[in-house]
Amino acid sequence: MNTISSNFSLKNYNTFNIDVKSDKFISINTEDQLLDFLPKNKDEDNIFFLGGGSNVLFSKDYKGTIVHISIKGKKIIEESNDNIIIEVNSGENWHEFVLFCVNSGYGGVENLSLIPGNVGTSPIQNIGAYGVELKDVFDSCIVVDKLSLKSKQLNLTDCRFDYRDSIFKNEAKGKYIITEVVFKLTKKNHELNTSYGAINTVLLEKGITNPSLKDVSNAVIKIRQEKLPDPNVIGNSGSFFKNPVVSKQEFDMLQARFEDIPFYPISENEIKIPAGWLIEQAGFKGKRFGDAGVHDRQALVLVNHGNATGEEIWLLAKKIQQEISRIFQVTIEPEVNLI
Numbered sequence: 392m393n394t395i396s397s398n399f400s401l402k403n404y405n406t407f408n409i410d411v412k413s414d415k416f417i418s419i420n421t422e423d424q425l426l427d428f429l430p431k432n433k434d435e436d437n438i439f440f441l442g443g444g445s446n447v448l449f450s451k452d453y454k455g456t457i458v459h460i461s462i463k464g465k466k467i468i469e470e471s472n473d474n475i476i477i478e479v480n481s482g483e484n485w486h487e488f489v490l491f492c493v494n495s496g497y498g499g500v501e502n503l504s505l506i507p508g509n510v511g512t513s514p515i516q517n518i519g520a521y522g523v524e525l526k527d528v529f530d531s532c533i534v535v536d537k538l539s540l541k542s543k544q545l546n547l548t549d550c551r552f553d554y555r556d557s558i559f560k561n562e563a564k565g566k567y568i569i570t571e572v573v574f575k576l577t578k579k580n581h582e583l584n585t586s587y588g589a590i591n592t593v594l595l596e597k598g599i600t601n602p603s604l605k606d607v608s609n610a611v612i613k614i615r616q617e618k619l620p621d622p623n624v625i626g627n628s629g630s631f632f633k634n635p636v637v638s639k640q641e642f643d644m645l646q647a648r649f650e651d652i653p654f655y656p657i658s659e660n661e662i663k664i665p666a667g668w669l670i671e672q673a674g675f676k677g678k679r680f681g682d683a684g685v686h687d688r689q690a691l692v693l694v695n696h697g698n699a700t701g702e703e704i705w706l707l708a709k710k711i712q713q714e715i716s717r718i719f720q721v722t723i724e725p726e727v728n729l730i
């Protein structure tokens with residue numbers, strides 16, 4: 392275990408690249424280290440367990456201990472001619488895991504290429520992109536209960552996945568540490584999901600009619616690289632807000648005022664609106680307030696142009712929220728966790 396006792400900069404541990412410090416920083420590399428750490432720190436209030444840092448915004452120095460979960464490794468649990476069940480430790484980088492699957496011929500995660508962050512945090516917000524969500528490939532996950540120190544396995548139903556949501560953001564918030572995620576992937580007869588318009592366009596442009604896992608993954612990578620900023624170049628945490636869901640009645644009123652409004656019906660009475668469209672219409676796309684800004688190719692993404700503080704980014708988020716509420720009477724909620 393690697394303990395740095397004071398004033399540890401978290402700049403390289405959050406994809407917004409916010410330069411805050413934590414009193415203490417500990418890297419946990421094995422499950423044994425975790426089980427050794429937890430009882431000794433049971434009564435500590437100010438402990439934050441950090442994964443890939445791709446969904447957090449640090450607004451100030453952290454007065455406490457940051458525990459960086461960095462447990463690596465993966466193993467095959469079960470394999471048939473058709474499917475494979477694979478258990479992946481939480482500290483594995485998400486995109487590297489996707490590439491491993493694509494290169495090994497394991498299907499299911501290719502649409503989730505290039506999502507920043509680690510495997511262990513993927514269930515928390517049920518990561519999703521281009522028509523696929525984590526829940527579609529999820530078998531179960533192993534968690535350690537912070538109080539009882541017991542491990543248990545949670546299956547698909549236990550996790551109560553929904554759009555950018557799970558039990559880990561609700562009833563079980565702060566209760567568990569996810570140590571492994573178990574995936575169920577296909578080895579043949581892959582169910583490729585290329586229905587998302589932009590994927591089809593890229594494949595057509597390349598003249599690909601019978602795409603492989605690699606083709607789909609490459610198409611997703613191309614789309615993301617064109618639209619979304621690379622956190623290694625410009626700090627960001629992907630979509631800052633969730634796409635809001637409104638009732639049919641609210642939507643009809645909006646559509647009467649804004650006839651071009653894009654939308655996705657999700658049930659008889661629920662309609663999802665792209666927050667990026669709302670933010671663009673409100674005039675924020677590409678705008679910059681000091682070093683805090685709104686990405687110029689996808690308005691849903693807030694960016695750190697260099698030395699923005701977490702507070703500056705949060706203030707910008709608040710300003711956007713207020714404007715959206717004023718113009719459209721729609722509430723947009725952050726997807727990112729403010730620490």
Ligand code: EPU
Binds near residue numbers: 522633
């Ligand atoms: N749009 C605009 N202006 C913008 C951005 C979007 O008008 O600046 C409109 C366009 O009409 C566009 C529509 O919004 O057709 C949808 O845009 P996009 O396909 O980029 O998807 P999104 O709804 O903005 C969601 C996810 C992304 C994911 C994409 C693709 C959320 C909060 N975000 O974005 O996830 O990559 O779909 O599936 O659901 C992430 O979570 O970090 C992330 C990037």
